[in-house]
Amino acid sequence: MSIDERVHSIPLNRLWLSGKEIEYIKDAIGRGHISSDGIYTERAQTLLEKSLSVKKVLLTTSCTRALEMAALLLDIQPGDEVIVPSFTFISTANSFAQLGAVPIFIDIRPDTLNLDEGQLERLITPRTKAIIPVHYAGIGCELDAISDIARRHQVAVIEDNAHGLFGKYKGRYLGSIGCMAALSFGGLKNLTCGEGGALMINDDSYTARAEVVRDCGSNKAHFLRGLVDEYGWVDLGSKHLLPDLLAAFLFAQLEAREIIQNRRTKIWTYYHDVLKAWAETQNVRLPEPPNHCESSFHIFYLIMESTEQRSALMSHLMKSGVTALPHFPPLHLSKMGSRYGARKGDCPVTEEISGRILRIPIYPALTDLEMEHIVKSICSFSRIH
Numbered sequence: 001m002s003i004d005e006r007v008h009s010i011p012l013n014r015l016w017l018s019g020k021e022i023e024y025i026k027d028a029i030g031r032g033h034i035s036s037d038g039i040y041t042e043r044a045q046t047l048l049e050k051s052l053s054v055k056k057v058l059l060t061t062s063c064t065r066a067l068e069m070a071a072l073l074l075d076i077q078p079g080d081e082v083i084v085p086s087f088t089f090i091s092t093a094n095s096f097a098q099l100g101a102v103p104i105f106i107d108i109r110p111d112t113l114n115l116d117e118g119q120l121e122r123l124i125t126p127r128t129k130a131i132i133p134v135h136y137a138g139i140g141c142e143l144d145a146i147s148d149i150a151r152r153h154q155v156a157v158i159e160d161n162a163h164g165l166f167g168k169y170k171g172r173y174l175g176s177i178g179c180m181a182a183l184s185f186g187g188l189k190n191l192t193c194g195e196g197g198a199l200m201i202n203d204d205s206y207t208a209r210a211e212v213v214r215d216c217g218s219n220k221a222h223f224l225r226g227l228v229d230e231y232g233w234v235d236l237g238s239k240h241l242l243p244d245l246l247a248a249f250l251f252a253q254l255e256a257r258e259i260i261q262n263r264r265t266k267i268w269t270y271y272h273d274v275l276k277a278w279a280e281t282q283n284v285r286l287p288e289p290p291n292h293c294e295s296s297f298h299i300f301y302l303i304m305e306s307t308e309q310r311s312a313l314m315s316h317l318m319k320s321g322v323t324a325l326p327h328f329p330p331l332h333l334s335k336m337g338s339r340y341g342a343r344k345g346d347c348p349v350t351e352e353i354s355g356r357i358l359r360i361p362i363y364p365a366l367t368d369l370e371m372e373h374i375v376k377s378i379c380s381f382s383r384i385h
């Protein structure tokens with residue numbers, strides 16, 4: 001029987017379990033505390049703080065919620081500007097725009113697909129409140145240059161680290177460099193609890209208020225620690241608290257982080273090594289992290305020669321049972337982007353890359369046989385002329 005006959009449909013992502021998720025969920029139920037801020041929330045937050053060298057981590061229901069908290073903590077007001085890459089998920093811009101901020105879209109570098117720090121200076125105005133670098137595919141943005149520009153202009157840096165958990169920039173963990181950062185534990189992420197996120201705080205001045213913002217604007221957390229005599233509504237906020245049931249699932253994943261990351265590294269490296277020769281003949285670009293960055297290996301992508309070539313390869317792979325998908329459409333070309341005055345041509349690299357990028361499956365549950373099938377299917381494709 002051939003490899004093709006032994007391999008069934010391969011999705012872009014498939015859940016991987018450490019083996020302790022159900023055990024910890026049952027334990028949480030047995031303790032009688034399945035709502036927020038239980039023992040597993042504390043364990044997960046502490047593990048992240050210690051392993052990432054972050055001053056404070058607060059679990060949230062999503063990365064979006066963490067970004068919304070950051071926007072409130074920065075006191076974003078109508079008319080404030082935030083610089084965001086056009087090549088990102090909606091939440092990177094929307095979390096600030098819903099408070100009245102104006103997203104200023106910046107183009108990406110053609111090599112890392114991250115925010116082009118060389119364009120930052122010209123986009124900063126007296127109204128700029130924050131820069132939101134997104135570590136695309138788990139490869140770090142040029143944080144030294146970004147941080148230097150931000151300091152000179154007294155602008156906050158909020159890292160959108162949805163892709164970058166355990167990735168590094170010059171030896172420092174992604175998310176540990178900006179004043180705050182947001183993590184995602186959604187279903188497609190390296191470590192998951194289905195839906196979840198976290199706000200990482202590196203500036204102590206935000207911590208006390210972050211606990212309030214996270215719990216509907218109440219100081220309940222401070223009351224429970226005996227810091228105030230009673231609690232009430234003291235600030236703006238919303239219900240950003242992750243249930244302890246999900247934190248229990250997440251903690252099991254966090255404990256297995258080395259197994260997960262090692263497997264993703266192996267798959268990413270296999271793709272890169274085996275597809276290199278094919279990519280050169282087909283004029284296809286593979287991801288190439290800079291030497292000073294350690295990837296989180298969240299995404300493996302192919303940048304095809306054209307949109308037509310991408311469509312052809314997608315159809316070719318679909319016939320082989322392999323799911324491959326594009327990624328973010330440019331935010332500056334969206335209906336909301338146009339509302340903020342963005343136009344076609346504002347971010348030419350984003351426009352070009354968005355039409356050519358193709359993601360292929362990468363997850364710990366991917367078997368060696370499936371990896372071979374994916375590579376064989378890709379290498380059997382020749383570009384159309």
